Every structure is written in C-alpha cells, then in structure tokens.
Amino acid sequence: MLAAATGGLLASGSRLPAARAAEDAPLTRPGHYGFGLGSFRVTTLLDGYVQGDGPHPTFGQDQPVEAVQELAQANFLPPDRMENSYTPVLIDTGEAVVLFDTGNVPGRQPTAAFLVDQLRAAGYGPDQVDVVVLTHMHGDHIGGLMRDGQPTFPNARYVTGQVEFDFWAADERLSGATEQGATLFRANMMPLAEKTTFLADEGEVVPGIRAVAAFGHSPGHMAYHIESDGRRLLLWADTANHYVMSVQRPDWHVRFDMDKDAAAATRRRILDMAATDRLVVSGYHMPFPALGFIERSGESFRWVPVSYQLNL
Numbered sequence: 001m002l003a004a005a006t007g008g009l010l011a012s013g014s015r016l017p018a019a020r021a022a023e024d025a026p027l028t029r030p031g032h033y034g035f036g037l038g039s040f041r042v043t044t045l046l047d048g049y050v051q052g053d054g055p056h057p058t059f060g061q062d063q064p065v066e067a068v069q070e071l072a073q074a075n076f077l078p079p080d081r082m083e084n085s086y087t088p089v090l091i092d093t094g095e096a097v098v099l100f101d102t103g104n105v106p107g108r109q110p111t112a113a114f115l116v117d118q119l120r121a122a123g124y125g126p127d128q129v130d131v132v133v134l135t136h137m138h139g140d141h142i143g144g145l146m147r148d149g150q151p152t153f154p155n156a157r158y159v160t161g162q163v164e165f166d167f168w169a170a171d172e173r174l175s176g177a178t179e180q181g182a183t184l185f186r187a188n189m190m191p192l193a194e195k196t197t198f199l200a201d202e203g204e205v206v207p208g209i210r211a212v213a214a215f216g217h218s219p220g221h222m223a224y225h226i227e228s229d230g231r232r233l234l235l236w237a238d239t240a241n242h243y244v245m246s247v248q249r250p251d252w253h254v255r256f257d258m259d260k261d262a263a264a265a266t267r268r269r270i271l272d273m274a275a276t277d278r279l280v281v282s283g284y285h286m287p288f289p290a291l292g293f294i295e296r297s298g299e300s301f302r303w304v305p306v307s308y309q310l311n312l
C-alpha cells in the first residue's frame, strides 16, 4: 500500500520499495519553485517531509476515525497513511532577502532538513539571507536556525512575534508538555535574541511585508501579508496544516494546535479572508509547491492548488 502510494510521487514512475522511495525522493521531486509577485521574487523551498500513520488522530482528533477516513478517501487520499511536508519561503524584495522559517533540525530524519541544499539550488547562499522571520517556535520551523551550534544564516537579523517569544522564554515551559519545544527554543532561538526584532499584529518586517496575528496553533503564531505593486500573497504558516482536513473541516481538532478552539476560530477567519480576497496562499504544510487559493464550498472551503496563474 505504501509503495503504491509513494510510487505515484516519483517523477519517472520508477517502482522502488517504500523505504528507498522515501530516501530517494528529495532528489527526485522538485524542491524549489519561484515566481514574481510585483517587483518581489518569491521562492518556495522544500525542506522535506515525513510519512506515517494518519490522518486520524492527528487531524480530526475529536472525530470518529471513520469520519476522517471517509473524508480522506473522498479526496483520493489513503485512509491510514499520510505525508506531512515542510516548505519555508524566501522573498527577495530587491532591498532584502527574507526567509520565512528554517525547517527541521539537521540529521534527525532522512527525508527532512534539506533547506540549505534547496536554497543553493535556487541560487542563494545562506550568507545572502538578510532577515529570518520565525512564524512561531515549533521545532519544524526553528530547527534549521543552527547547524553544529553556529547560526545557519550568519548575516541575518531575526523577526518574530513578541507573544510567541515571551511564551517560550518563560522558565515554566521547561517542564511538562512544552519541555521538548522549550529545550530546542533555548538552543536555537535564545542565542539569537539580541539580533531579533519583536512584532505585534500589523508589525512590519520590511516594506511590503507585515504580520497578521493568527494565534491558536501556538500562543503567538503569526501569518504574514506580502504585497508588491498591488500583487498580494498570504503566508499563513501553520494556520491550516492539511490541505483537505484543515481546509474542508476547519473546526476539527488538530493534535499540533496548542489551543484547539482558538486555532479553529483563527482558521475560519483566515480561510474566510483568503476566499473573500481571492489571495494567493502559501502554507507551510501544504503539498509542494505549497501554493494555492481558497474556494468557498458550502459552509466550508476547498484548497485549489496553483497551476499557471503565477507564471503570467
């Protein structure tokens, strides 16, 4: 089943056994995707992915397994296996090179933490990144900040939400459910605090890029509005984390959401905005190239992947 599921993702249609397919895929699937947004150049970069059991109970944690499996199958997805991918975004405004999120901790999984390789393939070195924006402090977003104890992006300054930073910096996070996350935060983010600017809702990163409070997935999680010459992009980070489950059923509970109800309310608000304003969306966990539109569908929504819209 897994071989059949992953085989379809390989460019050549080769039939490798599942384990090899997973290990080889970073080399065989596209890893960077670039387009112009007004005078900005946007590149989405595939840090990697993991495959495992699911979507239930990670998605639809408060739902019967049958309901989740039924929705998966109705959308041509396997009922009991899933893939989660990680896509940081680079925006070259002409004045500054801005990277949103940094992928996973190097060396922990064979199929993730490829951000620097993808960056080089797209024509940028890590030393060219001027600003690193952290949408929130989860490990798959701050994991790539350091390599061997040194900053991965040696010339960068950093930007993140004040609420998010303060939450993770509090000593009480070092025990209980937040222990693992707070430990990584101390290793990767704390040493960079002196080079970090802290934003509130509507705060500006550089001209044309501003924060949108999207709390719930984590206490201070931020989305970002990007605009150049009247062209707009909504970078929603982890507002919705599965292109079917979180978009078609935004109220379903998600294991990764630290405040389930706040995350669901934020999801509805942001999905509604994306649909109403017909925005191009980049979502960190949407299938690569992690770009699409949101279409209204009855009481909820559908993810419409980009085709050639951004080439024109």
Ligand SMILES: [Zn+2]
Binding pocket: 138, 140, 141, 238, 284, 285
């Ligand atoms: Zn994430």
